Amino acid sequence: MTIAGKSFRWAVLGIFTAITLLPLLWLVMSSFKTQADIFANPFGLPSEWRFDNYGAALAAHPLHLYLRNSLGAALLATVLIVVASLMASYALLHRFRLSRATFGFLLFGILLPVNALMTPIFFIVNMMGVYNTVVGLGLVYAGLFFPLGFLIVKTYMDTTPAEIFEAARIDGAGFHSIFLRIAAPLTSPGAITAAIFLMITAFNELLFAAVLTKDTDAQTVQVGVRYFLTTYSANYPLAFAATVIGIAPTVVIYIILSDRIVAAMTAGSLK
């Protein structure tokens, strides 16, 4: 390996690491500064650490309600998708007329730009009477993200050796008990991978959350964080602190579980 090649390699890694980390560091530093300090001293450490920026940000908008709504919708969608995927994957282990067509139908939409469907979904949610509810948002996420979760779960269940099912059948296990006692438990690693992916995806969603909610009954963190921009156009430290609050939880979880999450986020895309 030539010296030029080596330095090029490190330059590539260095540049992209800097693009990823420097803005985050700058954001965290700025969130502890005073307004004047942000302008006078953009790069250094805060000349005076203002921890109360965080308290003020939390007091300014009901972030805890937004968080409750986000977690509720994401959790509902994740549970629905994982359960529905496990059941459907099990059903599709049996061959029947239309099994291929059913499979195609369930994956229909995996390549669809779903934002194009925001208008009809808005009306369907209204007709169901679940506009501006956590349940409504959770249901929509469950529908939109179903193909992604299903793909992960089904790919995993299909790797279960057929002999295991055969043996259970010979031992007299019925259709339901094979699912409950064998197929579903053996697929749990795949189900967990799907659940991680779905929780992160649903938690971070903005467009449908903005379209399908109107107040703190159902608005999510993603919708709420934006209010700091309009309300505090003149009070940047608070807006910085609010952004940090929006980023911190997932980053902490990521630091703990990074390998698992990287695998989950790209699962199902490549075999």
Add this chain to the structure above:
Amino acid sequence: MTTTTPGIPPSVAVVAEPAATALAPRRPARRTGQRLGILLYLLPALALVTLFLAVPTLVVIGLSGTEWAGIGVPQWIGLDNYTRLFGDPAFLKAIGNTLLWVLVGVVIHTPLCILVALVIARRPRGWKVFRTVLFLPNIISATSLALLWYFVFHVSLGLLNSALKLVGLESLTRNWLFDPTTALGVTMTPWVVYIGFGMVLFLTQISTIPQEYYEAAQLDGASTLRQDWSITIPLIRRAIALQVLFVVGYALRSFEYPFIMTSGGPADSSITLSLYIYRQMLTANQYGLAMAAGVVTLVIGIVLTAATFWVLRRTER
């Protein structure tokens, strides 16, 4: 939809194949009880997909030919919405910008992902840390990251302008977010920030290439660059096709960054299709028009997806 198209890459085709025969009884589902069970187990999944994907797709097509303000009965007006759309400069701008998103995603973003993947695949010191760090933005909410980058490009307190001043390039500072020449480029920040996703995709495929290929090439005196070019790149073309599909999907869904950083402005210079639909729907209450714009988005998606498969099939020969 495309999942049943012939000639799709095995990475996707794997799912399209009827791999699921593990439980296939010798005489298929002969017992009525079992047939009922199968149906029962499919119901939740069928309900979700029908209600939130299939029905909306039919509705968006059907109502795209109507004039509707959200109340009363939609009035059938045929193709008028489409005539209006294509006469609206903002819509044409949205199409142009979205296609530009695709172009930048394919021509700049994807090669950057490949470049980083090639570097990390050689396992330099600390490669795991780099992989973890570069993937990080993909798990942070796009809203928060868009806010962060909004601050980075901010005219008075932004990191970018401060940095330019620091190194004496004051002449280059500008109001990035509100300058019509830079607004669109600035909202495409995700193409630089999210390289970690494509990188992991390529790393996964690179890890399946047998090490012997590289050893043989080394014996023949091929340089690292030559090995990457002649061995790795051709062998990851399916991952490249998959990445292009992701790029197309992301471009057609691009909403958060323009919405938060510029609101599509100034003068619609950074508007995208998603943002246009959102605006017609929630600001103008033009639901029929919004649905027609949705149909155009779907059609563009289908055409670009089909084109990706077509190109892949040609390179497979």
